[in-house]
Amino acid sequence: MTSGDDQSDLLIVGGGPAGIAAALWGKRLGLNPLLLEAGPQLGGQLLRSYNQSVDCPGFYGLVGADIAERLTTHLLREGVRFQVNALVTQADCAAKTVIVRGETAFCGRALILALGVRKRRLGVPGEREFAGRGVSSSATRDKGKYVGREVLIVGGGDGAFEEALMLDEAGARVTLAHRSGTFRARPLYRDRVLTHPRIRVLTHACLVAIEGKAVVERARLEVSPPGESPRQMTLPVAGVFLALGVTPDTALVAGQVERDADGYLATDRHGATSCPGVWACGDTTRPLLSSLSTAFGDGATAAKAAFDWLAFQKR
Numbered sequence: 001m002t003s004g005d006d007q008s009d010l011l012i013v014g015g016g017p018a019g020i021a022a023a024l025w026g027k028r029l030g031l032n033p034l035l036l037e038a039g040p041q042l043g044g045q046l047l048r049s050y051n052q053s054v055d056c057p058g059f060y061g062l063v064g065a066d067i068a069e070r071l072t073t074h075l076l077r078e079g080v081r082f083q084v085n086a087l088v089t090q091a092d093c094a095a096k097t098v099i100v101r102g103e104t105a106f107c108g109r110a111l112i113l114a115l116g117v118r119k120r121r122l123g124v125p126g127e128r129e130f131a132g133r134g135v136s137s138s139a140t141r142d143k144g145k146y147v148g149r150e151v152l153i154v155g156g157g158d159g160a161f162e163e164a165l166m167l168d169e170a171g172a173r174v175t176l177a178h179r180s181g182t183f184r185a186r187p188l189y190r191d192r193v194l195t196h197p198r199i200r201v202l203t204h205a206c207l208v209a210i211e212g213k214a215v216v217e218r219a220r221l222e223v224s225p226p227g228e229s230p231r232q233m234t235l236p237v238a239g240v241f242l243a244l245g246v247t248p249d250t251a252l253v254a255g256q257v258e259r260d261a262d263g264y265l266a267t268d269r270h271g272a273t274s275c276p277g278v279w280a281c282g283d284t285t286r287p288l289l290s291s292l293s294t295a296f297g298d299g300a301t302a303a304k305a306a307f308d309w310l311a312f313q314k315r
Ligand SMILES: Cc1cc2nc3c(=O)[nH]c(=O)nc-3n(C[C@H](O)[C@H](O)[C@H](O)COP(=O)(O)OP(=O)(O)OC[C@H]3O[C@@H](n4cnc5c(N)ncnc54)[C@H](O)[C@@H]3O)c2cc1C
Pocket: 013, 014, 015, 016, 017, 018, 019, 036, 037, 038, 039, 042, 043, 044, 045, 046, 048, 049, 050, 051, 052, 053, 054, 055, 056, 086, 087, 088, 089, 114, 115, 116, 117, 118, 249, 252, 281, 282, 283, 284, 290, 291, 292, 293, 295
């Protein structure tokens, strides 16, 4: 084990919008923060957001990658220290120490967790194997590839229904499959899809495998309407879009800070977790609104709360 750094006042894990805002404010408050990001670039979910921003003040019309680039430039201009490709594999919240890739230890006096969320996976055969070869996580990005071709969308929330409409508009032949007969999607999307003349909706239908040779060729489903025996169904499709929602990435601190039943970190209104000296911000805390604006505000608040706590410790 090596030591990666002189001790920082503030360690921040997660280089999405919340962690970036915390780092900027941490710097401004004189805490010499260090931001650690698992991926090769800063930005978090921004890096898979291909829609143009219309609701984040100051970023109108920009896609996620452009916003991420601006945020990174901002950190560089302010001289905020960050490391990418720095997956934190262990954390000791009480000691404010984290270990990157099982090798390098970083120690702080306060710790901010900005771990975000990741897309939920189904775990069926073919899902990983055909990623980028017919299995897609973004209709906004990939819709142009499926003009005149059959696609399957799996999910029952806003994301699935929005993607169904988007792919139909782009000229794909769309089937949406959902494991139950009720949908989480808002009526705004749901009614348009359920009454749509071209979109086929399969209920009580579970995707069980994605198959093909070099690329996706078909999807296998098990359809089990209530009171009926399950039947197998094979759909010839060129694309499978998995819109299954998100899940928090908090196993790292399980048993050290309080989490809710779904794994989101429990905090007070300033981001304080159940462990003194540890804050959490952004999507990992299940905000009422998962958004850039919320992540920026939460990150800034957590940094200020950490600053106040550190000042109090010095007294
Ligand atoms: C397709 C899409 C479109 C969106 N469109 C909009 C929009 O138009 N407007 C809007 O306001 N919001 C939008 N959002 C939501 C917005 O992007 C999120 O709310 C925001 O990114 C949350 O920021 P965050 O920092 O909390 O989490 P994330 O962006 O999820 O970032 C968390 C970061 O933590 C890192 N991390 C996790 N665990 C570790 C670890 N152990 N070690 C090191 N690093 C770790 C991850 O790699 C990730 O980079 C969109 C999201 C998506 C996916």
